Amino acid sequence: MRADDSTMIRLDGVDKTFIMHLRAGAVLPVLRAVKFEVNAGECLVLDGPSGSGKSSILKMIFGNYRVDAGSILVRDGDGWSDVARASPRDVLRLRRSVIGYVSQFLRTIPRVGALDVVAASARDNGLEAATARARAAELLARLGIPERLWQLPPATFSGGEQQRINIARGFVATHPVLLLDEPTASLDKKNRAAVIDFIRQRKRSGAALIGIFHDDDVKRQVADNSIDVSRFRA
Amino acid sequence: MSTPPVYNFAYLDEQTKRTIRRAILKAIAIPGYQVPFPSREMPMPFGWGTGGVQVTASILGPNDVLKVIDQGADDTTNAVSIRHFFARTAAIVTTTRTSEATIIQTRHRIPETPLKDGQILVYQVPIPEPLRFLEPRETETRQMHALADYGLMHVKLYEDIARHGHIATTYAYPVMVDQRYLMDPSPTPKFDNPKMHMSPALQLFGAGREQRIYALPPYTRVLSLDFEDHPFERTRFTAPCALCGATDAYLDEVVTDDRGGRMFVCSDTDYCERRRPARQAGDGGERGHEHR
Amino acid sequence: MSTAEVPLISAAGLTKFYGVRVGCLDVDLEAYAGEVLAVVGESGSGKSTLLSLLSTQLRPTRGSVHFRMRDALVRDLFQLEEAQRRLLSRTDWGFVHQDARLGLRMNVSAGGNVGERLMAVGWRNYASIRREARLWLARVEIDGDRIDDLPTTFSGGMRQRLQIAKNMVSAPRLIFMDEPTGGLDVSVQARLIDLMRGLVADHGLAVIIVTHDLAVARLLSHRIIVMRYGRVIETGLTDQVLDDPREPYTQLLVASDLRG
Numbered sequence: 011m012r013a014d015d016s017t018m019i020r021l022d023g024v025d026k027t028f029i030m031h032l033r034a035g036a037v038l039p040v041l042r043a044v045k046f047e048v049n050a051g052e053c054l055v056l057d058g059p060s061g062s063g064k065s066s067i068l069k070m071i072f073g074n075y076r077v078d079a080g081s082i083l084v085r086d087g088d089g090w091s092d093v094a095r096a097s098p099r100d101v102l103r104l105r106r107s108v109i110g111y112v113s114q115f116l117r118t119i120p121r122v123g124a125l126d127v128v129a130a131s132a133r134d135n136g137l138e139a140a141t142a143r144a145r146a147a148e149l150l151a152r153l154g155i156p157e158r159l160w161q162l163p164p165a166t167f168s169g170g171e172q173q174r175i176n177i178a179r180g181f182v183a184t185h186p187v188l189l190l191d192e193p194t195a196s197l198d199k200k201n202r203a204a205v206i207d208f209i210r211q212r213k214r215s216g217a218a219l220i221g222i223f224h225d226d227d228v229k230r231q232v233a234d235n236s237i238d239v240s241r242f243r244a
Numbered sequence: 245m246s247t248p249p250v251y252n253f254a255y256l257d258e259q260t261k262r263t264i265r266r267a268i269l270k271a272i273a274i275p276g277y278q279v280p281f282p283s284r285e286m287p288m289p290f291g292w293g294t295g296g297v298q299v300t301a302s303i304l305g306p307n308d309v310l311k312v313i314d315q316g317a318d319d320t321t322n323a324v325s326i327r328h329f330f331a332r333t334a335a336i337v338t339t340t341r342t343s344e345a346t347i348i349q350t351r352h353r354i355p356e357t358p359l360k361d362g363q364i365l366v367y368q369v370p371i372p373e374p375l376r377f378l379e380p381r382e383t384e385t386r387q388m389h390a391l392a393d394y395g396l397m398h399v400k401l402y403e404d405i406a407r408h409g410h411i412a413t414t415y416a417y418p419v420m421v422d423q424r425y426l427m428d429p430s431p432t433p434k435f436d437n438p439k440m441h442m443s444p445a446l447q448l449f450g451a452g453r454e455q456r457i458y459a460l461p462p463y464t465r466v467l468s469l470d471f472e473d474h475p476f477e478r479t480r481f482t483a484p485c486a487l488c489g490a491t492d493a494y495l496d497e498v499v500t501d502d503r504g505g506r507m508f509v510c511s512d513t514d515y516c517e518r519r520r521p522a523r524q525a526g527d528g529g530e531r532g533h534e535h536r
Numbered sequence: 537m538s539t540a541e542v543p544l545i546s547a548a549g550l551t552k553f554y555g556v557r558v559g560c561l562d563v564d565l566e567a568y569a570g571e572v573l574a575v576v577g578e579s580g581s582g583k584s585t586l587l588s589l590l591s592t593q594l595r596p597t598r599g600s601v602h603f604r605m606r607d608a609l610v611r612d613l614f615q616l617e618e619a620q621r622r623l624l625s626r627t628d629w630g631f632v633h634q635d636a637r638l639g640l641r642m643n644v645s646a647g648g649n650v651g652e653r654l655m656a657v658g659w660r661n662y663a664s665i666r667r668e669a670r671l672w673l674a675r676v677e678i679d680g681d682r683i684d685d686l687p688t689t690f691s692g693g694m695r696q697r698l699q700i701a702k703n704m705v706s707a708p709r710l711i712f713m714d715e716p717t718g719g720l721d722v723s724v725q726a727r728l729i730d731l732m733r734g735l736v737a738d739h740g741l742a743v744i745i746v747t748h749d750l751a752v753a754r755l756l757s758h759r760i761i762v763m764r765y766g767r768v769i770e771t772g773l774t775d776q777v778l779d780d781p782r783e784p785y786t787q788l789l790v791a792s793d794l795r796g
Binding site: 378387390391393394395396398399402403405406407471472473474 | 618619622641644645647648651652653654655656657660661662663665666683684
Binding site: 029030069073074075076098101120121 | 568571723726727729730733737754755758759772773775776779780782783784787788791
């Protein structure tokens with residue numbers, strides 16, 4: 011399995027089918043033979059109509075969804091790991107140090123304040139507690155979250171505020187692979203610009219990004235490549 | 245013989261004595277360990293010293309000299325009854341003098357007069373299990389003894405200090421025997437605990453209702469439980485005995501009149517008597533007792 | 537293999553029959569330091585039996601449980617002496633019961649409860665014991681003023697936190713939890729879960745938690761085992777099993793969860 015030096019992510023022959031046992035075993039094939047690569051410093055945009063499986067691809071790369079066939083190779087230190095075959099512990103390890111994810115929804119832990127939520131992500135990635143908090147504070151400030159909200163659990167925040175916490179969580183760490191699922195959905199222009207900035211920074215430091223973007227303007231500014239996922243429709 | 249030949253020597257049949265002696269030997273071999281034994285029906289109810297009586301009955305020989313005390317005194321109902329019981333069923337010599345006895349059966353006190361090599365002290369024990377009120381399950385306490393799992397006992401002492409500022413247990417104060425078994429010394433005052441340590445005498449403990457025997461062979465290490473920063477302390481009395489002036493004996497409080505008058509006298513009657521010149525009854529202490 | 541890769545505790549073919557009734561059947565599992573493993577299922581699923589087997593409170597009909605001791609040797613727990621198992625359960629393990637009365641001495645003060653494990657391993661300085669007890673009460677957010685109070689005066693949530701303090705004082709590496717949030721108010725549950733997350737992160741604890749509450753499993757656990765009728769139905773990464781359930785029963789369980 012050859013891949014050149016700068017390839018960070020490589021999907022090959024990935025299938026995804028849902029079997030809905032609660033609907034009398036209805037079979038819902040979603041994706042067939044997904045294949046693409048992303049190199050270091052690049053951002054690949056996943057395009058396609060809603061329901062075409064864009065989110066599912068991200069989730070499979072993150073290990074949140076199972077893979078029915080094929081391989082998902084990610085650069086892991088000097089070697090590669092296949093997320094499709096990785097053990098649960100390996101997936102956990104990959105999430106800590108290799109694969110980051112900015113999802114659409116923020117699943118909050120009831121009592122943890124916004125700053126701590128973001129700092130925890132940095133700590134998991136290997137940062138020291140103090141540094142993690144400092145970085146988290148930087149990002150929250152950059153994203154315009156007022157300090158008085160930093161100790162509050164995000165469950166009470168508005169949609170846009172929660173989205174910004176999500177973004178801060180994704181970007182506070184330095185994962186070599188970063189997955190973005192509609193990161194700018196509920197943001198105003200100023201914060202969209204901040205996100206574009208973050209993405210560019212990560213690209214410059216050699217990360218490989220895969221993103222789903224609603225906003226054409228953002229897409230244009232960050233995409234190095236794009237792929238229409240409907241060609242992998244099952 | 246004035247006693248009608250209805251009873252075997254010391255009441256118990258020889259087979260029972262043998263069983264109890266086996267239990268006693270086992271107990272001596274494992275100091276502080278509670279050995280079960282089949283407690284017999286005795287002509288006195290449980291709670292009146294049947295355990296101690298069975299132990300005494302099993303070891304008594306025709307040449308033994310028996311002393312029986314109850315809370316230190318030879319003349320209480322309990323002590324007198326038991327002494328007469330053995331006088332009738334064994335026809336052995338009885339005494340009130342600690343130094344002259346070969347076997348001393350006691351309820352709740354250790355004599356002040358130091359015991360000698362060759363003497364046997366038999367304790368009457370109500371509840372042999374020191375952990376019982378902390379852990380009601382017998383299955384659990386047996387495991388705890390087997391595994392020397394005694395943290396719970398220190399929890400009790402901790403609670404005392406937390407609640408009262410000091411260890412509040414004043415009698416039946418738990419001890420570690422030979423650094424292995426946790427033992428209940430019977431409801432003797434903690435004042436007496438040090439006397440158990442390295443005693444030249446053999447100490448036997450009998451619990452009739454609970455059917456347990458345990459023992460301390462002579463010269464056994466017996467140490468009262470405590471904390472480093474709350475060490476075991478003997479009770480100190482502020483005044484000497486009003487009758488004999490002893491400052492190192494355990495004192496009882498005696499009410500002398502109905503106007504609140506009271507005095508403190510030795511609980512060990514024999515010890516007290518021996519310290520003072522012979523007096524007539526009714527002089528000084530109002531405790532009519534027999535002189536022998 | 538570094539110790540991070542050797543499971544702290546593992547079960548192979550663990551089976552318990554009660555006569556002909558199946559308690560649990562052929563369960564394999566592994567739990568690692570710094571991770572929470574949730575065992576979920578409905579009543580009668582065998583999850584509590586499994587926990588009792590893992591913590592050696594029950595003997596299996598078949599199968600084994602291996603544990604990595606502090607000296608790094610992996611031992612078969614049911615081949616150990618009873619004394620060794622008891623020592624483990626007093627020092628290296630903790631057990632948090634659903635009913636706090638099973639895990640606490642209700643007639644002993646909070647401080648006495650927390651100090652018990654210390655006294656059991658030979659701590660003999662009253663002041664030190666008390667200091668350590670206060671530290672742990674603070675850590676589980678119980679006011680230091682309550683140190684001499686009996687647990688009968690504590691709320692349900694406080695009792696659970698006291699159980700945790702009581703276990704943590706001996707620096708255990710593995711905690712078993714049996715429906716620890718059962719019957720507690722939602723905010724109280726949140727507090728408890730938060731505490732556990734912190735302890736796992738700060739101390740590298742391994743936790744095996746039995747719960748029927750999927751939300752608790754999601755918040756607290758990294759990996760999950762789904763059980764039904766004593767058998768393992770599905771196992772894997774918690775978010776994966778709950779977001780992309782494969783087995784029909786798992787799909788049913790997830791769909792039925794009221795909190796979604």
